[in-house]
Amino acid sequence: MFNTVAWKDGAVRLIDQTKLPTEVSYVDCKDVEAVAEGIKSLRVRGAPAIGITAAFGLALAARQITDSSFEPFYKNLLVQCDLLAATRPTAVNLFWAIERMKQLTLSLKDQALDRIRDILLAEANTILEEDISMNHRIGAFGADLIPSGAGVLTHCNAGALATGGYGTALGVIRSAWAKHQNLKIFADETRPVLQGARLTAWELHQDDIPVTLITDNMSGYFMKKGEIQACVVGADRIASNGDAANKIGTYSVAILAKAHDIPFYVAAPTSTVDFDMASGDEIPIEERDPSEVHTIGGKEMTPKGVKIANPAFDVTPAELITKIITEKGIFEPKEIRSAR
Secondary structure: OOOOEEEEOOEEEEEOOOOOOOOOOEEEEOOHHHHHHHHHOOOOOOHHHHHHHHHHHHHHHHHHOOOOOHHHHHHHHHHHHHHHHOOOOOOHHHHHHHHHHHHHHHHOOOOOHHHHHHHHHHHHHHHHHHHHHHHHHHHHHHHOOOOOOOEEEEOOOOEHHHOOOOEOHHHHHHHHHHHHOOOEEEEEOOOOOOHHHHHHHHHHHHOOOOEEEEOHHHHHHHHHOOOOOEEEEOOOEEEOOOOEEEEOOHHHHHHHHHHOOOOEEEEOOHHHEEOOOOOHHHOOOOEOOOHHHHEEOOEEOOOOOOOOOOEOEEEEOHHHOOEEEEOOEEEOHHHHHHHO
16 A cells, blocks of 8 residues: 555655645655654654664665775764664664664674675665564454454554554554454544544545544543443553553543543554663653644644643553553563563
8 A cells, every 4th residue: 555664766765644644645765864854854753663764774874875994884874873863762663773773783894895785774674574574463462352343442643654564553453353344443633743633544544444533632522432442552662661652642541541441552562662661751752843733734723922842752651551462462561571
């Protein structure tokens, strides 16, 4: 249907998610600066997709660094690593992918540089392929948690657009739909950037999976009416105690789910687990430009000069999470460290 990120004619090709759902277009990033801009500007977003994009960005950098010996080559590659690492602080997959590419490069220091360049590109493609495979396994595990006829709420976009393909939370929904085909899917808008309205609804519509779009403040209403039997979300970083950072508003959905005795599932690959982080209190929360709140569709929605806060993520404590669904199986939140 579409490729979120791919290598195309010597460039990193991204579907431009800022244009969806009204326009399906691609941008070719021909240098690392363009890749970094693509991540910062949300042309590509979602923790796994950001990691994959960074891997391809470093493969691109390696091909453009002209040094003829390893030491200066690697020194310049580290500069590009730092550039990419500075784009978004919360999604741990970004740092995971950068570290994987760095360690691979170091292990090849006795190889010819052209050989290193080829291997780095192959590794980025491997990371992409691994992610798609992991998402299908996440979907298969998670589908068993969704009963026939259930109403399922998802927050933000954790689908093919946020990953290499298929998706984490939407991977669960896709697999459950293939199994039952009688689910009622709810997607909330996900203010302020509307990833649910623009991206999740578009993805499900493309797959002919019926979806009901609601505003963020309608979740409790539909839970109380008994129309939602499960919540499934993705994650950008999971601490070793099971606390999970995800798009702002996830914590509110989890509290509502707890109040209505509805299971709340987090679906993510183990690359999203920060095993060295003790709790969610340590997760850095990105603060984005106030213009995302101030303006919708080019129209100003607030009085001029009003103070605006725009944290991009919040942290859901482990005690509000029913299960964490990974490619290695389903875990109790406080047991997620055993997935290492």
